[in-house]
Amino acid sequence: MEPFHQHIFVCTHEKTEGVASCPNRGSLQVLQALQRELDAQGLDHQVQVTACGCLGLCENGPVMITYPEGIWYRGVKEEDVPEIVDSHLRSGKVVSRLVWNDGPAMKAEISESRNHDRAVVQTKEEAGTLPDSLNETIRSFMPSRAVLTALELDVFTAVASGASAEQVAERIQADPRATEMLLNVLVSLKLLDKKEGKFFNTVAAARFLCEGSRDNARGGLMHTAQLWHRWSSLTDCVRAGTSVETGSREDSSVSDFIAAMDRNARERADAVVKATGVNGIKRMLDLGGGSGAYSIAFARALPGLRSEILDRSDVLPLTQGYIREAGLADRITTRAGDMLCDPLGENYDLILASAICHMFSPEENRSLFRRVRQALGPKGKLVVQDFILEPDKTAPQFAALFSLNMLVGTRAGSSYSEPEYASWLRDAGFSDVRRVRLPGPVGMMIAAGA
Numbered sequence: 518m519e520p521f522h523q524h525i526f527v528c529t530h531e532k533t534e535g536v537a538s539c540p541n542r543g544s545l546q547v548l549q550a551l552q553r554e555l556d557a558q559g560l561d562h563q564v565q566v567t568a569c570g571c572l573g574l575c576e577n578g579p580v581m582i583t584y585p586e587g588i589w590y591r592g593v594k595e596e597d598v599p600e601i602v603d604s605h606l607r608s609g610k611v612v613s614r615l616v617w618n619d620g621p622a623m624k625a626e627i628s629e630s631r632n633h634d635r636a637v638v639q640t641k642e643e644a645g646t647l648p649d650s651l652n653e654t655i656r657s658f659m660p661s662r663a664v665l666t667a668l669e670l671d672v673f674t675a676v677a678s679g680a681s682a683e684q685v686a687e688r689i690q691a692d693p694r695a696t697e698m699l700l701n702v703l704v705s706l707k708l709l710d711k712k713e714g715k716f717f718n719t720v721a722a723a724r725f726l727c728e729g730s731r732d733n734a735r736g737g738l739m740h741t742a743q744l745w746h747r748w749s750s751l752t753d754c755v756r757a758g759t760s761v762e763t764g765s766r767e768d769s770s771v772s773d774f775i776a777a778m779d780r781n782a783r784e785r786a787d788a789v790v791k792a793t794g795v796n797g798i799k800r801m802l803d804l805g806g807g808s809g810a811y812s813i814a815f816a817r818a819l820p821g822l823r824s825e826i827l828d829r830s831d832v833l834p835l836t837q838g839y840i841r842e843a844g845l846a847d848r849i850t851t852r853a854g855d856m857l858c859d860p861l862g863e864n865y866d867l868i869l870a871s872a873i874c875h876m877f878s879p880e881e882n883r884s885l886f887r888r889v890r891q892a893l894g895p896k897g898k899l900v901v902q903d904f905i906l907e908p909d910k911t912a913p914q915f916a917a918l919f920s921l922n923m924l925v926g927t928r929a930g931s932s933y934s935e936p937e938y939a940s941w942l943r944d945a946g947f948s949d950v951r952r953v954r955l956p957g958p959v960g961m962m963i964a965a966g967a
Contacts, residue, residue, distance in 0.1 A: 520565070520566040521561045521563060521564060522564065523563070523565070523583055523584065523585070523586075523606055524564070524565045524567065524583070524584045524585075525548060525551065525564060525565070525566050525567070525581055525582070525583050525584075525606075526567050526568075526569040526572075526581060526582045526584075527539075527544055527548045527551065527566065527567070527568055527569065527577060527579065527580075527581045528540075528544055528568075528569055528570070528571060528572045528580045528581070529544050529545055529548060529569070530569075530570045530571035530572075530661065530714050532571075532575070533649065536575075537575040537576050537578070537919065538571075538578060539571075539572075539575065539578035539579040539580055541578075542578045542579050543579055543594065543595060543687060544578060544579035544580075544581075544593075546595045547579050547581070547593050547594070547595055547597075547598060550565070550595045551566055551598050551601075551602070552566055554598050554602045554604060556603055556608070558607060559919050560602065560605065560606060560607065560750075564606055569582040571630075573626065573627030573628075573630040574589075574591060574617075574623065574626055574627060574630070575630055576626070576630075576800075577591040577592055577617065577626070578591070578592070579591075579592070579593045579594075580593070581593055581617055583605065583606070588605070588610070588611050588616060589615060589618070589623065590612070590617070590618065590689075591615065591617045592613045592615060596761060597612070597731045598662070600612055601615070604848065606839075623650050628768060629813075636743050640921035641896065644713075647736065653858060655777070655963075657831070660702075660706055662740070662745065663699060663702045663703065663706065664706065664708065665705070665741065665742040665745055666699065667685075667699060667703055667726075668726065668735055668738050668739060668742055669710075669739070669742050670689045670691060671689060671728065671735070672685065672689060672696075672699065672700070672703070672789070673708070673709075673718055673722045673723075673726040673727045673735075674726075674727050674728040674735075674908065675688035675689050676700075676709065676716050676717065676718050676722075676745065677963050678717070679715050679716070679717045680715060681714060681715055681716070682696050682697035682700055682716065682717060685700060687715065687717075699956075700716050700792040703716075704716070706924070707719060707721075708721065708722045708726070709722065709948065720851045721744050730788040733858075734780060736772065736773055736776040736777075737773065737776040737777035737779070737780040738777070739770075739773040739776075739777075740773045740774045740776070740777035741777070744922065744926075747760075747922075747926050748921075748922075748925055750925055751921060751924070751925050754924050754925045755924070756846075759924070759927075759928055759929065760924065760925055760926055760927055760928060771831055771832060771835065772835060775807050775808050775832060775835045775836075776808075776941050778807045778808060778810075778872065779807065779808035779839065781872075782807070782808060782810035782811055782871070783810050783871075785902070785955065785957075785959060786810050786811050786812060786813070786814035788955050788956070789811060789814070789871070789902055789955075789961065790814050790815055790818045792953045792955065792961055792963075793815075793867070793898075793900050793961075793963065794946050795815065795818050795819040797824070797866060797896060798815070798819060798822055798866045798867045799821060799822060799823065800822075800823055800864065800865050800866050800867075800894075801815055801822060801823070801824040801825070801865060801866065801867045801868070801869065802824070802825050802826075802827060802861060802862060802865045802867070802868045802892065803824055803825065803826045803869050803871075804825070804827055804856050804868065804870045804871075804873055805827070805856065805870070805872070805873045806826035806827070806828055806836060806851075806860075806869075806871075806888075807825075807828065807836065807838060807872075808835065808845055809826055809836050809839045809840050809843070809849060810839070811869055811871055812824035812826055812840075812845075812849045812869075813839070813840070813843045813845055813849065815867075815869075816845050816849060817843075817845075817846050821910070822848070823849070823850075824848065824849045824850075825849075825850050825851070825852055825862070826849065826850070826851045826852070827851075827852050827853075827854050827856055827859075827861070828853070828854075829853065830853040832841040833851045833853055836851050837851055850904070856873070856885065857877070857881060857885060861888055861891075861892040862892055863887065863891075863892055863894075864892075864893075864894040864897075865892055865893055865894060865897050866893075866894055866896070866898075867897060867898060867899075867900065868889050868892060868893060868897070868898075868899050868900070869899075869900050869902070870885070870889070870899065870900070870901045870902070870903075871900075871901075871902040871903070872902065872903060873885075873901075873903070874901055874933065874938075875903050875904060875919065875923050875930050875931060875932055875933070876923065876927050876930045877929070877930060878928070878930070878931075879928035879933070879937065879941070880929060882928075882933070882941055883941045883944060883945065886941050886944075886945035886947070886964075887897070887944075887945045887946070890945045890946045890947060890966065891910075893966065894967070896966075897965070897966070898963060898964060898965040898966075899963070899964045900961060900962075900964075901938060901949065901961065901962040901963075901964075902955075902959060902960070902961050903932070903933070903959065903962075904916035904919045904932040904958055904959055904960075905932075905933070905934065905935055905938065905959075905960035905961075905962065906920075906932050906933060906934040906935070907934065907935070907951065908934055908936055910932075910934055913957075913958040914958070915957075915958035916932045916958045917932065919932045919958075920932040935952050935960075935962070936948075938962045939952075939962070942962065942964040946966065947965060947966060948965075948966060949965040949966070950963075950964045951963055951964075
């Protein structure tokens with residue numbers, strides 16, 4: 518029994534630029550259009566769409582196959598999609614002008630394509646050529662740097678509803694020639710479109726990267742732009758074993774940092790609340806709570822809960838703004854202090870340390886956990902949310918990379934493994950310690966006294 522009436526495969530196999538491939542001919546746009554059209558016509562629950570690897574007919578792409586009929590379509594364009602959905606998928610009548618049913622010719626082209634690809638691989642292997650995947654990894658900083666520069670210059674806001682390179686350059690106070698070069702790269706990265714010499718924001722850029730957009734994320738992303746300067750010192754940090762002074766914009770603004778942390782926290786807050794549970798929680802201490810996103814999520818999940826956020830004095834005015842915006846100023850309070858040495862309080866039902874422990878050394882975390890244990894009530898629990906490494910510390914990949922982020926940005930911070938957290942928590946007096954896995958590179962350690 519098939520779970521769907523029909524199943525469509527669309528080739529999205531990426532190849533080197535300049536080499537014939539379905540993505541280079543627009544298959545990604547076809548795939549997106551197909552998903553939109555199925556949704557618009559109410560067929561999304563009847564038709565399964567799957568992106569697939571190379572189908573071997575690269576010179577005739579984009580290629581898609583529909584099952585159970587086994588119909589091969591070639592040269593499909595975005596504008597062909599409504600006809601395919603309405604005629605074939607809804608009414609059962611294939612779009613004959615796009616069908617390729619010459620079996621022998623198809624098989625011959627697929628075999629030729631396969632043999633060609635194998636020959637290219639063999640030639641590179643014999644020549645000792647750097648593998649494409651390794652070369653791309655080494656050079657991947659280039660597109661990243663281009664986008665970060667565009668964010669720093671606020672290029673996407675300057676493009677607005679459409680502008681020439683000269684107009685954008687004037688708005689961002691930059692050189693016209695250099696601006697056009699940057700804009701062209703952003704087109705190649707599919708963040709801008711270019712038509713008749715004018716540049717336009719793509720849907721994603723207009724939604725997330727432009728001032729005034731409801732979902733504008735530029736403020737938070739500016740923290741990432743500032744990280745670039747810290748990461749430029751990585752070689753010296755590895756030699757020194759700690760963060761070194763770079764002398765160039767190494768500190769992002771507090772507001773940018775908190776905006777970035779708020780964006781991340783909002784994505785995870787509901788999952789953290791669900792994994793923690795709210796039964797019996799009346800008083801909560803949120804260590805380094807930043808924007809207060811987690812306290813806000815817990816307060817909304819449990820109307821009787823009161824939370825206190827402990828953070829730096831320069832952060833708290835921003836924290837209070839987020840709390841007021843959420844309408845929870847009567848239930849979430851703030852306190853300035855240093856969690857490593859100032860009194861934490863007592864009789865809390867829950868203490869949350871989210872994105873905190875990676876900033877500290879092992880010794881500092883051990884000390885913090887002992888102090889947290891003393892601040893909890895008899896049935897209280899500590900929740901640590903952070904990038905938790907597997908025992909060999911090589912996965913998840915982002916958590917491993919984040920260790921380097923802490924190397925370049927802190928005195929002794931790092932990502933830590935589950936065994937390390939478990940050992941510190943038990944040494945601090947917690948007897949019930951468990952790990953909770955969350956989607957993505959972040960996980961949780963939950964610890965209670967009994």
